[in-house]
Structures are given as C-alpha cells and as structure tokens.
Amino acid sequence: MRRSAPALRATAAAPLLLAALALAAAPAHAQQPAPDTPLQAQYRATAGRIIAAALADSGAWAKMARITDTYGNRLAGSDALERALEDILRTMQQEGLENAHAEPVMVPRWVRGEESAELVEPRGQPLPMLGLGGSVGTPRGGITAPVLVVSTFDELTRRAAEARGKIVLFDEVWQGYGPTVQYRGRAAVAAARVGAVAALIRSVTPFPLRTPHTGAMYYDSAVARVPAAALTVEDAMLLHRMQDRGQRVVVHLTMAARTLPDSPSRNVMGEIRGSEHPEEVVVIGGHTDSWDVGQGAMDDMGGVVVSWEAVRLLQRLGLRPRRTIRVVGWVNEENGDRGGEGYRDAHRDQLANHVLAIESDGGVFRPTGFGFTGTDSALALVRQIGALLLPLGADTVSRGGGGTDINPMTQLGVPSMGLNDDGTRYFWYHHTNADTPDKLDPREMAQCVAAMAVMAYVVADMPERLPWGVPAGR
Amino acid sequence: MRRSAPALRATAAAPLLLAALALAAAPAHAQQPAPDTPLQAQYRATAGRIIAAALADSGAWAKMARITDTYGNRLAGSDALERALEDILRTMQQEGLENAHAEPVMVPRWVRGEESAELVEPRGQPLPMLGLGGSVGTPRGGITAPVLVVSTFDELTRRAAEARGKIVLFDEVWQGYGPTVQYRGRAAVAAARVGAVAALIRSVTPFPLRTPHTGAMYYDSAVARVPAAALTVEDAMLLHRMQDRGQRVVVHLTMAARTLPDSPSRNVMGEIRGSEHPEEVVVIGGHTDSWDVGQGAMDDMGGVVVSWEAVRLLQRLGLRPRRTIRVVGWVNEENGDRGGEGYRDAHRDQLANHVLAIESDGGVFRPTGFGFTGTDSALALVRQIGALLLPLGADTVSRGGGGTDINPMTQLGVPSMGLNDDGTRYFWYHHTNADTPDKLDPREMAQCVAAMAVMAYVVADMPERLPWGVPAGR
Numbered sequence: 013m014r015r016s017a018p019a020l021r022a023t024a025a026a027p028l029l030l031a032a033l034a035l036a037a038a039p040a041h042a043q044q045p046a047p048d049t050p051l052q053a054q055y056r057a058t059a060g061r062i063i064a065a066a067l068a069d070s071g072a073w074a075k076m077a078r079i080t081d082t083y084g085n086r087l088a089g090s091d092a093l094e095r096a097l098e099d100i101l102r103t104m105q106q107e108g109l110e111n112a113h114a115e116p117v118m119v120p121r122w123v124r125g126e127e128s129a130e131l132v133e134p135r136g137q138p139l140p141m142l143g144l145g146g147s148v149g150t151p152r153g154g155i156t157a158p159v160l161v162v163s164t165f166d167e168l169t170r171r172a173a174e175a176r177g178k179i180v181l182f183d184e185v186w187q188g189y190g191p192t193v194q195y196r197g198r199a200a201v202a203a204a205r206v207g208a209v210a211a212l213i214r215s216v217t218p219f220p221l222r223t224p225h226t227g228a229m230y231y232d233s234a235v236a237r238v239p240a241a242a243l244t245v246e247d248a249m250l251l252h253r254m255q256d257r258g259q260r261v262v263v264h265l266t267m268a269a270r271t272l273p274d275s276p277s278r279n280v281m282g283e284i285r286g287s288e289h290p291e292e293v294v295v296i297g298g299h300t301d302s303w304d305v306g307q308g309a310m311d312d313m314g315g316v317v318v319s320w321e322a323v324r325l326l327q328r329l330g331l332r333p334r335r336t337i338r339v340v341g342w343v344n345e346e347n348g349d350r351g352g353e354g355y356r357d358a359h360r361d362q363l364a365n366h367v368l369a370i371e372s373d374g375g376v377f378r379p380t381g382f383g384f385t386g387t388d389s390a391l392a393l394v395r396q397i398g399a400l401l402l403p404l405g406a407d408t409v410s411r412g413g414g415g416t417d418i419n420p421m422t423q424l425g426v427p428s429m430g431l432n433d434d435g436t437r438y439f440w441y442h443h444t445n446a447d448t449p450d451k452l453d454p455r456e457m458a459q460c461v462a463a464m465a466v467m468a469y470v471v472a473d474m475p476e477r478l479p480w481g482v483p484a485g486r
Numbered sequence: 487m488r489r490s491a492p493a494l495r496a497t498a499a500a501p502l503l504l505a506a507l508a509l510a511a512a513p514a515h516a517q518q519p520a521p522d523t524p525l526q527a528q529y530r531a532t533a534g535r536i537i538a539a540a541l542a543d544s545g546a547w548a549k550m551a552r553i554t555d556t557y558g559n560r561l562a563g564s565d566a567l568e569r570a571l572e573d574i575l576r577t578m579q580q581e582g583l584e585n586a587h588a589e590p591v592m593v594p595r596w597v598r599g600e601e602s603a604e605l606v607e608p609r610g611q612p613l614p615m616l617g618l619g620g621s622v623g624t625p626r627g628g629i630t631a632p633v634l635v636v637s638t639f640d641e642l643t644r645r646a647a648e649a650r651g652k653i654v655l656f657d658e659v660w661q662g663y664g665p666t667v668q669y670r671g672r673a674a675v676a677a678a679r680v681g682a683v684a685a686l687i688r689s690v691t692p693f694p695l696r697t698p699h700t701g702a703m704y705y706d707s708a709v710a711r712v713p714a715a716a717l718t719v720e721d722a723m724l725l726h727r728m729q730d731r732g733q734r735v736v737v738h739l740t741m742a743a744r745t746l747p748d749s750p751s752r753n754v755m756g757e758i759r760g761s762e763h764p765e766e767v768v769v770i771g772g773h774t775d776s777w778d779v780g781q782g783a784m785d786d787m788g789g790v791v792v793s794w795e796a797v798r799l800l801q802r803l804g805l806r807p808r809r810t811i812r813v814v815g816w817v818n819e820e821n822g823d824r825g826g827e828g829y830r831d832a833h834r835d836q837l838a839n840h841v842l843a844i845e846s847d848g849g850v851f852r853p854t855g856f857g858f859t860g861t862d863s864a865l866a867l868v869r870q871i872g873a874l875l876l877p878l879g880a881d882t883v884s885r886g887g888g889g890t891d892i893n894p895m896t897q898l899g900v901p902s903m904g905l906n907d908d909g910t911r912y913f914w915y916h917h918t919n920a921d922t923p924d925k926l927d928p929r930e931m932a933q934c935v936a937a938m939a940v941m942a943y944v945v946a947d948m949p950e951r952l953p954w955g956v957p958a959g960r
Contacts, residue, residue: 081727082609084609084611135556137558140919220695221695221915222918222919223696253551446696448720448723449724
C-alpha cells in the first residue's frame with residue numbers, strides 16, 4: 013500500500029471506518045472491563061511480558077544520567093552535543109542495534125556569550141537572567157535604560173508612547189505554556205516596534221525559585237533587532253511593584269550573544285528490522301539537543317532514552333515484529349527543527365511506509381498514555397493497543413498529539429503520536445539549569461519505556477497495517 | 487506577683503494546676519464543640535472582631551513587600567539593614583505606636599565577598615554555590631583539589647584516610663531540617679579534622695531548582711579553619727554519581743569571605759501600653775535581619791510585620807488591654823543571636839513581668855496555631871485562647887515551641903510561644919535568593935496577623951495573669 017503522502021491524507025483507510033467508529037463509540041473506561049477485542053486478545057500476553065520486563069529494569073534512568081552527566085547540556089552546534097552523538101551512535105552499535113547510523117544535518121549555531129543584568133535604580137541588585145535563544149547581543153558595554161513594565165502586548169499597545177528608548181519588560185503571569193510562551197517568542201519584535209531598545213520577559217513558568225528560563229525567540233525582518241532576555245518571575249514582579257509605587261526603574265543589560273554560521277550535525281538512529289515488511293517503519297524517538305543550560309535530562313535526553321530502551325527491551329526479549337521499529341535521536345529541536353526537517357527530507361520517498369511516528373518530548377514522568385493525530389479508524393486501533401497499558405495507568409489515548417521533530421512527517425500524512433505523562437512539574441524545570449537527572453524517577457522512566465515498547469511493538473507487528481493519513485485540519 | 491526569674495521556674499503557678507489539668511485532659515477537637523469556658527465566653531466576641539478586621543486588610547503583605555523591596559536583604563552589619571531599621575522605627579512612630587524606640591546591640595559582621603565554584607574534572611561546569619555564613623575565605627586564587635564525596639559524618643570517619651588534601655563534599659539527603667542542618671554547621675570541622683582543605687555540603691532543602699542555600703556554620707578552636715560552602719542538591723548528586731562511576735572529581739573553589747569587627751545595630755520596638763498593669767508585658771515579634779541573599783521576606787520580615795500589624799490592628803480597633811503588648815524586631819538572628827541576647831540583658835530585671843513572649847520565625851503561611859513552652863497550667867489557658875482561632879484553622883496549641891530570639895528569655899523562665907503555620911514550602915525558599923515577597927500570600931499573612939493579635943490581646947487582657955515559669959527540661 014504505497015501512497016504518495018499529501019494526496020491521500022483525507023481519504024486514508026476508508027475501509028476500516030465503520031469498524032473503527034463502532035470501537036471508538038465504546039467508553040474508554042467502562043465500569044466493567046470490556047471483553048478483549050481480537051487485537052487485544054492477540055497481544056495481551058506479550059504486552060504483559062514487555063511491561064514486566066521494563067519495570068524490572070532501571071537501565072533507562074542510568075543511561076540518561078550517564079549521557080547527560082558526561083556531556084552536560086548540548087545546544088546545536090556545540091562540541092558537547094557532537095561528542096554525545098558519537099557516544100549514542102557508538103553505544104547503539106555496541107548494543108547490536110541494526111542499521112545504527114547517523115544522517116547529516118546542518119544546524120544553526122547560536123552562542124550565548126557573557127551576559128548579565130543588573131537593577132541600577134531604585135537600588136542596585138543583580139538580576140539573574142538568561143538571554144533568549146536567537147537574540148542579538150547588546151552593544152559592547154551594554155545598555156542602560158529606564159524600564160517600562162507592562163503585563164501584556166495589549167498594555168504595550170496602549171502605552172506605546174512611553175516605550176521609546178526604554179527597555180520593555182513583559183510581566184505576563186503564567187496562563188499555561190501555549191499562551192504565555194508567545195511573550196518569549198514575540199517580545200523583541202513588539203518592543204522594537206514601539207521604539208524600545210531591548211525586551212525582557214518574565215520567565216515562562218508556573219513556579220520559580222529565582223530561576224530564569226531560556227528558549228527560542230524570533231525576529232521580524234521588517235523590525236529592528238533588539239536584544240531579548242528572560243528575568244526571573246520574582247524580579248519581573250519586583251520591578252513591576254517598584255513601577256506601581258511610582259519609582260523610576262533602571263536596568264543595565266549586557267549580552268554578547270551572536271549567531272555563527274551553520275555547522276554540521278546529525279540525526280542518530282538504530283533499528284529492529286521487520287521480519288515480514290522491513291520497509292514499513294514505526295519510528296520513535298526524541299531530540300538529542302538541549303538548551304545551553306542544565307543538563308537537558310528531561311528535555312529531552314529522557315525522551316530519546318525511553319525510546320531507545322524500548323527498542324533494546326524488544327531486542328532483549330527476542331521480539332522481532334513484522335515491521336521495522338526505528339529509534340531516532342533528532343537534532344536541533346530547540347532552535348531550528350533541522351533534525352525533524354532533515355529526517356523528512358532524507359526519507360521523503362519512504363514516508364508513505366512510515367506507519368506511525370511516536371515522539372517523547374514532554375518529559376518522562378509517570379506516563380498517562382498518548383496523544384494521536386491520524387484518521388478515526390487508526391485512532392480506534394491505537395486506543396485498543398493503549399488499553400493494554402491499563403496496568404501502568406497509561407491507557408488514555410486522546411485525539412491530537414505528536415511532537416516538533418515528527419511534525420514535518422505529520423504534515424505529510426504520517427500518523428503521529430506523542431507520549432503523555434504527568435506534566436505537573438515539567439515547566440518548573442523547562443529550559444533551566446534545573447533540568448538535571450535527579451528530576452526524573454527510574455521507575456517512572458521504566459513505565460515510559462514499557463508504554464513506548466508496547467505501542468511500537470503492537471503497531472509494528474499487528475497483521476493489519478495501521479491506516480495511514482492525517483485528516484486535513486488534523 | 488514579681489518573681490526573680492530562674493528560681494521560680496519549676497514551681498510557677500501551682501495554684502492553677504488542678505483546674506488546668508482538668509482542662510488539658512479534654513481533647514482539643516471533640517466531636518461536639520465543647521461549651522465555652524468562662525475565659526472563652528469573655529473573649530469570643532472580641533476575637534471574632536479581631537479576626538474579621540484582620541481578614542479585611544492586606545496591609546501586612548504590602549508592608550512586608552515595601553520594606554523588603556526597598557532595602558533588599560539585610561545581613562547584620564549591612565547598610566541595608568540599618569536603613570531598613572530606621573524605616574521601621576520611623577514608621578512605628580508615624581503610626582502612633584507608643585514608646586517606639588530602638589535599643590543598641592553590637593552585631594558581628596561577616597562579609598561574603600566574591601565567590602565561585604567550578605567543576606574542573608571530569609568536565610568543566612560552573613557550580614552555583616553560596617559560602618556558609620561565618621566561613622573563612624580561600625587563599626587568593628582559590629583552592630583546586632580533588633573531591634571526596636561522602637553521604638554522612640560516619641562515612642567520612644570510615645574513609646578518613648582518603649580525605650587528606652581533598653575537598654570533602656557531604657551529600658547528605660534531606661532528613662528534615664534538624665538532622666540535616668548538622669552538616670551545614672559541622673562540615674568544616676569534620677572535614678578539617680581528617681586533613682581536608684575545604685568542606686562543601688549539599689544544600690539543606692527538600693526541593694531545589696539548582697538553588698544554593700546558605701546559613702550559619704561553626705568552627706572549633708581546636709581544629710584548623712577551612713572554607714565551607716553549599717553546592718546545589720543537583721550538583722552534589724552529580725559529583726556523587728561521577729565518583730560512583732570511578733571518575734576523578736576536581737573542583738576549584740574561590741571565596742573572599744571574611745569577618746570584620748563588630749558593628750552597632752539595634753532592636754526596634756513599639757507598644758500598646760497596658761491600661762492596668764503597664765509593667766506587665768506580652769512581647770511579640772520576629773527578626774529584622776536576613777541572610778545576604780534574596781529579600782528575607784519569609785525569613786523573617788514577614789514574622790516582624792505580622793507581629794507589628796497585630797499591634798496596629800488592636801490600636802485601630804481601640805482595644806487597649808490591661809497589660810502592655812510590645813512588638814520587637816530583633817536583630818542578628820541569623821548569625822549571632824545578639825538581638826535576642828541584647829533584649830534579655832536590657833530587660834533582665836523586667837523579665838519576671840514578661841508574661842509571654844511570642845515569636846513568628848517559621849514563615850507566615852497559613853497559620854495552624856502555636857507551640858508553647860511553659861507550665862501545664864499556662865498551656866491549658868493558652869489552649870483555651872487558641873480555640874478561639876478555630877475559624878482560621880489556627881487553633882492547635884502544641885507543647886514545645888518558641889523562637890531563637892526569645893530563647894534567651896525562655897531560658898530564664900518567660901513562657902514562650904512560636905507561631906506555627908503550613909511549612910510545606912518553607913525550606914524550599916529558606917536562606918536562598920528565592921525568599922522574596924511573591925512567596926507569601928496576603929490572605930495567609932492576614933490570618934497570621936489575626937492569630938497573633940487574638941493570642942497577644944487575650945493574654946494581655948485576661949483578668950488572671952498567665953502563670954509564669956518554664957519547667958526544667960522544658
């Protein structure tokens with residue numbers, strides 16, 4: 013069933029539709045456990061074996077800790093990342109993963125350099141900060157300017173006349189990641205549009221311990237490029253209170269950030285080759301790069317490792333599925349998406365045989381299930397498989413989900429999935445110096461391995477291929 | 487009923503003993519609310535008025551924020567502390583507190599200076615740190631030495647032969663503050679005893695975001711003085727994992743810490759003078775100094791301010807008790823206790839008329855009640871008063887409690903009490919850059935004001951004086 017990807021998106025898998033709708037109509041958690049479907053009956057024992065073996069092993073945590081301790085954080089273009097990638101590839105080969113290899117990708121190279129911020133008026137105080145990824149630096153010697161604190165883009169629009177020559181600080185309270193991260197992305201453009209000389213944001217997090225959070229920001233070619241950095245939540249609130257008391261607030265900001273020419277990097281991958289349809293692939297993975305702070309343990313070496321250990325677990329159990337399972341460590345998720353785009357481009361003529369893509373990039377805390385993007389008939393099938401994860405509490409397969417690295421494939425019709433987990437503390441650590449191995453729990457990571465292994469294995473092995481295609485509008 | 491303090495400690499208040507024992511035998515929370523005692527009947531309406539007025543006012547939070555925003559952190563001997571004390575005294579006078587004045591105290595003066603730590607082997611990485619208060623500095627240029635990581639003092643004893651010339655890092659996991667803070671206090675002496683050149687500890691906290699925690703440490707005149715600093719929990723664990731993998735761990739530590747001559751400071755205080763027994767005093771308060779990080783909001787300007795606002799609230803309500811209520815901001819709790827000792831010395835011949843001392847130095851989160859140190863008969867009475875705080879959920883008066891600043895009085899027989907609150911997050915912020923006003927909640931602070939005001943007012947006003955004395959062994 014080869015298909016050219018985009019054309020068939022909306023019509024994929026029509027024959028399965030009626031059966032799928034019937035299954036989808038059944039409540040996910042009935043009071044009485046529903047009797048097994050034939051698919052569930054076929055794989056329940058194997059799923060139980062996979063789960064038991066996964067939970068008996070803390071190898072995922074140890075591997076994640078070893079790699080992140082050894083190489084530290086791994087921004088695209090850094091030596092640390094390249095040495096980590098060499099290690100991962102060498103380890104995959106030593107472990108006997110099949111077809112372990114790297115595929116070259118050029119990545120952007122942003123370098124933070126020395127940076128600092130200091131409150132100058134009404135009193136002196138260092139302001140812990142992190143420049144935002146992609147920002148330009150300040151002039152040598154830095155910028156010293158009065159600060160205009162606003163809560164929102166709307167407030168800046170209303171107070172535009174006050175912004176000229178100032179540093180604009182957006183003190184937007186956490187409203188969930190999606191809405192709040194707009195300020196990280198767009199602060200510099202919004203500030204420059206009204207004549208400000210720099211943009212600061214309140215770190216994008218619901219809970220801080222005077223912890224700055226970095227992340228990507230964007231310029232607009234029609235607007236002057238001004239430096240942009242994140243202050244801590246505490247200091248954004250402090251400066252806001254000072255302004256509210258009628259005090260003049262002045263900050264000195266110094267950033268040596270710069271963007272260097274693109275540099276070579278790679279996606280790394282290995283496989284269990286399928287026994288009957290090796291050309292059909294279930295691809296799973298996470299991203300190997302991180303921001304240049306902390307150790308990139310949760311975001312996202314943990315995601316790479318639970319995918320990798322899922323494949324290793326199947327290998328150790330002697331479970332070779334009909335189709336190929338490929339684990340990929342994509343590169344440059346944080347500030348360029350070149351890994352995901354490069355994979356799509358390198359495998360463009362095989363995407364119609366990419367049966368499913370699963371990414372883990374939301375932390376590897378206690379898994380709750382998966383989010384799925386694809387046809388209704390495919391959703392009904394993966395929900396049957398998800399139900400096999402009930403012993404882990406990871407049996408909820410919700411509509412919608414994927415990942416930044418697999419999104420270029422999703423756009424071309426590859427059914428896509430993201431591992432979901434307990435995200436309570438994810439944004440406490442996200443893009444900070446506190447993203448370290450201790451934040452992850454060996455048992456929870458083993459549960460993630462189990463969930464990834466069961467889902468990938470059953471989709472790769474089940475007699476009928478998962479219906480392909482992603483409905484328009486997703 | 488004047489008494490010279492120490493002599494009467496064990497025999498105080500014998501006449502009330504039988505009645506008190508009868509009351510103490512009643513369960514604190516019976517299924518049916520117990521009928522009011524005469525004391526409760528007398529004060530229930532007033533307590534309700536105090537609570538209602540306190541909860542209608544967020545002045546405590548605003549005052550705490552204004553002072554800590556304006557002056558920042560306030561280590562003993564710093565200009566910031568002295569300017570904050572001038573502000574507090576001036577404000578008390580402007581508010582019309584009676585007898586608002588300062589009493590001089592000499593305080594130690596420890597200066598942190600520039601400091602840093604860096605992992606040198608097996609890879610380079612900055613190690614966020616805070617020198618411990620009282621530590622000596624390193625030689626100019628710092629110390630570079632291999633690290634021996636141990637979990638406990640016992641492990642260091644077993645591995646003493648490995649410690650010579652090394653930096654010893656104590657990676658003791660959080661066991662609660664009391665046991666774990668032993669490592670902060672005694673690490674330097676333990677390390678120096680086995681020939682180490684410096685001591686590092688894992689920060690004393692149950693939850694970190696790569697956050698170092700400072701605090702006091704101690705030397706022993708018989709042991710060489712080596713520098714001592716706290717690493718973050720994350721980095722202590724990192725270095726421990728590296729050692730466990732057989733890697734050689736080397737750290738470079740630079741500290742310019744030094745101790746200067748004592749400098750003048752003061753306790754600040756104000757009163758509502760008693761209408762019948764002005765010489766009898768209920769003293770309440772917290773400490774004005776903080777460590778030289780963060781803003782010392784929770785520890786302990788919040789405690790000073792809830793005590794202060796309790797007195798202000800009574801003043802506004804026109805509630806002048808029979809006895810005097812004095813609010814005190816003691817100085818130098820963090821690294822010398824000179825404020826508490828100085829107050830005791832300045833008021834030594836009035837301590838027998840100090841009816842009760844209440845300190846708030848455990849954060850001003852949601853109040854749960856008080857801990858009390860005194861005679862059983864006095865405990866029975868303050869439990870009756872505590873029950874009036876049931877609407878706040880702050881009605882539990884447990885045996886044992888006080889505060890560092892009032893402890894010199896407790897030792898001489900003054901009945902003593904500490905405000906108890908929900909301490910869930912207290913040690914997340916304790917002695918860090920994250921001790922800032924946003925961690926405190928205006929409504930919870932108002933509840934603390936209510937609890938302090940009701941307890942202080944009723945003890946100061948009730949017809950019978952609270953039995954004096956503290957049993958031997960407390």
